[in-house]
Amino acid sequence: MRRLTITVAFLTIFASLFGGMAAAYALGGYLESVWYTGASALSNLVILMLVFVMVIATLLTLAERKWSALMQNRVGPNRARIHLPGLSSRSLAGIPHIIADVVKMLTKESFTPKAANRFFYALAPILSFAPIFALFAIVPAGPTLPVFGHEVAMVVANPSFGLLYLFALASLAVFGTVLAGWASNNKFSLLGGIRACAQMISYEIALGLSLVGLMMAFASIQLAGDSGMMEQQAQYLWGIQLDGFDVGIPAWGILIQPVGFLLFFAAAFAETRRTPFDMTECESEIIGYFVEYSGMRFGMFMVAEFVEMIVFSAILTTLFLGGYHLPFGGQWFANLAFFKDYPWVYGATMGMVFWLKVLVLIYIQMNIRWTYVRFRYDQIQKLGWKILIPLGILNIFVTGALLLMDTSMRSLGLLGILEILLILILISSSPKSSLHKPIGQNEALPSHH
Amino acid sequence: MSHSESHSESHSENPKSAYDFWERLYVPALIKGMAITTRHFLRNLWSERDDNTEVLERKTQSLMATVEYPEQRVPYPTGYRGKHRLVPREDGKPRCVACYMCATACPSQCIYIEAGEYAPSDTNTASRVIEKYPTVFMVDVLRCIVCGLCVEACPKDALRMDTSVHTSPELERKAFLYAKERLLAGEPTQHPNDPWRHRKSSDEPLHAHKEAHTRIGEDP
Numbered sequence: 001m002r003r004l005t006i007t008v009a010f011l012t013i014f015a016s017l018f019g020g021m022a023a024a025y026a027l028g029g030y031l032e033s034v035w036y037t038g039a040s041a042l043s044n045l046v047i048l049m050l051v052f053v054m055v056i057a058t059l060l061t062l063a064e065r066k067w068s069a070l071m072q073n074r075v076g077p078n079r080a081r082i083h084l085p086g087l088s089s090r091s092l093a094g095i096p097h098i099i100a101d102v103v104k105m106l107t108k109e110s111f112t113p114k115a116a117n118r119f120f121y122a123l124a125p126i127l128s129f130a131p132i133f134a135l136f137a138i139v140p141a142g143p144t145l146p147v148f149g150h151e152v153a154m155v156v157a158n159p160s161f162g163l164l165y166l167f168a169l170a171s172l173a174v175f176g177t178v179l180a181g182w183a184s185n186n187k188f189s190l191l192g193g194i195r196a197c198a199q200m201i202s203y204e205i206a207l208g209l210s211l212v213g214l215m216m217a218f219a220s221i222q223l224a225g226d227s228g229m230m231e232q233q234a235q236y237l238w239g240i241q242l243d244g245f246d247v248g249i250p251a252w253g254i255l256i257q258p259v260g261f262l263l264f265f266a267a268a269f270a271e272t273r274r275t276p277f278d279m280t281e282c283e284s285e286i287i288g289y290f291v292e293y294s295g296m297r298f299g300m301f302m303v304a305e306f307v308e309m310i311v312f313s314a315i316l317t318t319l320f321l322g323g324y325h326l327p328f329g330g331q332w333f334a335n336l337a338f339f340k341d342y343p344w345v346y347g348a349t350m351g352m353v354f355w356l357k358v359l360v361l362i363y364i365q366m367n368i369r370w371t372y373v374r375f376r377y378d379q380i381q382k383l384g385w386k387i388l389i390p391l392g393i394l395n396i397f398v399t400g401a402l403l404l405m406d407t408s409m410r411s412l413g414l415l416g417i418l419e420i421l422l423i424l425i426l427i428s429s430s431p432k433s434s435l436h437k438p439i440g441q442n443e444a445l446p447s448h449h
Numbered sequence: 450m451s452h453s454e455s456h457s458e459s460h461s462e463n464p465k466s467a468y469d470f471w472e473r474l475y476v477p478a479l480i481k482g483m484a485i486t487t488r489h490f491l492r493n494l495w496s497e498r499d500d501n502t503e504v505l506e507r508k509t510q511s512l513m514a515t516v517e518y519p520e521q522r523v524p525y526p527t528g529y530r531g532k533h534r535l536v537p538r539e540d541g542k543p544r545c546v547a548c549y550m551c552a553t554a555c556p557s558q559c560i561y562i563e564a565g566e567y568a569p570s571d572t573n574t575a576s577r578v579i580e581k582y583p584t585v586f587m588v589d590v591l592r593c594i595v596c597g598l599c600v601e602a603c604p605k606d607a608l609r610m611d612t613s614v615h616t617s618p619e620l621e622r623k624a625f626l627y628a629k630e631r632l633l634a635g636e637p638t639q640h641p642n643d644p645w646r647h648r649k650s651s652d653e654p655l656h657a658h659k660e661a662h663t664r665i666g667e668d669p
Contacts (some may be wrong), residue, residue, distance in 0.1 A: 070489070073489060076516070427477040
């Protein structure tokens with residue numbers, strides 16, 4: 001029974017992702033035909049950012065609690081009930097909690113401390129939410145397809161300075177955090193703000209350096225578009241055709257730049273300020289830069305955190321996991337006769353693939369957040385400055401040298417696969433006993449004689 | 450030379466490093482940690498939840514140990530000391546003879562008794578054979594430490610804590626003073642040596658056959 005429920009839930013997720021993307025294509029094509037060329041950007045703005053990102057962020061507020069409960073052998077929130085006949089005895093997987101939380105956030109008093117700087121106090125939640133939200137504009141969620149006779153690109157904007165936009169807006173997010181810490185005129189929030197400032201600025205560098213290798217490999221900083229970074233990942237490093245079915249090792253970012261992937265993942269995780277990088281919050285000690293906030297202003301900070309997770313997962317997917325592309329069989333799939341007649345079905349399927357990759361990455365982020373303990377402040381700085389940044393610089397040099405030898409990215413891919421294999425060997429060969437031994441077991445007991 | 454030997458050697462030289470080489474590599478340990486969390490996640494997600502209130506006897510793969518409290522309750526163990534009750538006789542009156550043994554034994558002094566005497570004219574034969582009864586029997590459950598010494602002290606099996614019900618929440622402090630009417634509950638109990646009982650062939654109460662139990666002032 002439970003397995004059936006969960007299978008149905010998974011199918012519902014697939015179906016709603018498919019349906020949402022199909023609606024995005026249909027609306028885009030309709031707007032293109034009745035309004036002006038490029039009007040689909042507006043429908044993408046509404047459907048991709050306001051519907052997809054915001055709905056997933058809302059659901060994540062519950063998923064975070066429910067998933068963490070499953071990881072910790074708990075049941076999770078299930079007390080909120082809808083008091084209608086037949087529903088009052090069901091927890092509905094905790095979904096009513098979302099409604100309850102929204103109502104609570106909206107109706108609670110939004111308190112401003114007397115000594116706070118009112119203007120910056122009100123500005124901070126907006127500043128921490130808006131740039132992160134706007135980041136999603138450059139992420140393509142599906143292929144460019146003709147719908148109703150017009151080309152519909154599944155991206156809000158495709159500027160030629162794509163990654164620079166990403167770095168610029170990602171670094172703006174620190175202002176919201178620091179302002180919130182400073183403007184609420186509270187010692188603890190100020191501590192949180194200062195920590196956020198130090199942490200985010202040091203990881204900004206690693207964030208930038210980690211993508212330089214990828215920029216060199218793809219010779220582009222544009223995300224979408226024919227020569228964009230996502231489309232280039234559709235090609236194969238080594239590929240063969242089996243009766244029209246293409247198999248091979250794709251030129252995905254994670255294969256040609258595994259170090260870059262790890263660095264970007266770590267740096268992006270630090271940018272989201274979640275455990276193990278939650279120096280800014282430290283729930284158990286200083287509560288964080290938003291300690292004075294209540295009501296929907298606090299809700300903005302909370303939603304910003306989840307939106308940040310989604311956006312960084314989407315960017316990771318776009319840059320390193322091939323976006324909406326399948327690992328193999330992509331060309332065969334695109335050339336199916338059915339999809340020639342109904343291109344929007346192809347687009348919606350690919351969009352579903354994209355969002356599924358995003359969801360997997362979100363799960364990994366949740367998993368990390370609920371597995372590891374918080375870094376100490378000096379450990380965070382040490383990781384940022386002494387490990388991530390030197391590794392990033394090294395990665396740039398190695399990538400550059402290999403690209404000079406071989407512009408087809410094959411030697412880069414070979415090195416990447418070797419690196420991944422090395423990590424796998426390290427994992428599988430580490431002795432199990434050493435991980436299960438209590439710390440300090442081998443230490444001699446202090447002798448009194 | 451095996452790995453563990455070199456490991457323990459390095460420990461005796463440098464006791465500060467409690468971690469061996471594999472742990473200091475960090476990344477394998479991190480990924481193993483994530484694998485453990487994911488295993489718990491999938492196990493709890495996929496398997497049916499057994500809501501047996503005996504948590505240790507749960508059968509399914511799910512590792513959840515939750516008992517959903519207000520709907521499900523863990524049965525109390527036998528011998529659980531619950532809310533007090535005054536044990537009634539067959540005729541509905543308390544078995545209590547107002548001897549003050551429980552109030553004396555009580556370490557938190559939460560029992561208050563006022564004794565009354567049955568009038569000689571009382572027509573109830575069961576009442577006539579005993580002298581005293583409580584006019585007021587009050588337990589302050591806020592003071593009670595649920596030690597059960599009152600139950601141990603009672604010579605008449607008139608006070609028990611076998612209800613398996615814990616003190617219910619109240620809105621007023623006054624409501625925690627349980628009066629006689631509230632305490633008098635449960636199955637009526639009688640014992641073979643209860644003085645108001647009769648021999649099968651006799652109309653006289655049992656105690657009439659013993660001098661010691663004769664009521665003072667009553668004609669023999």
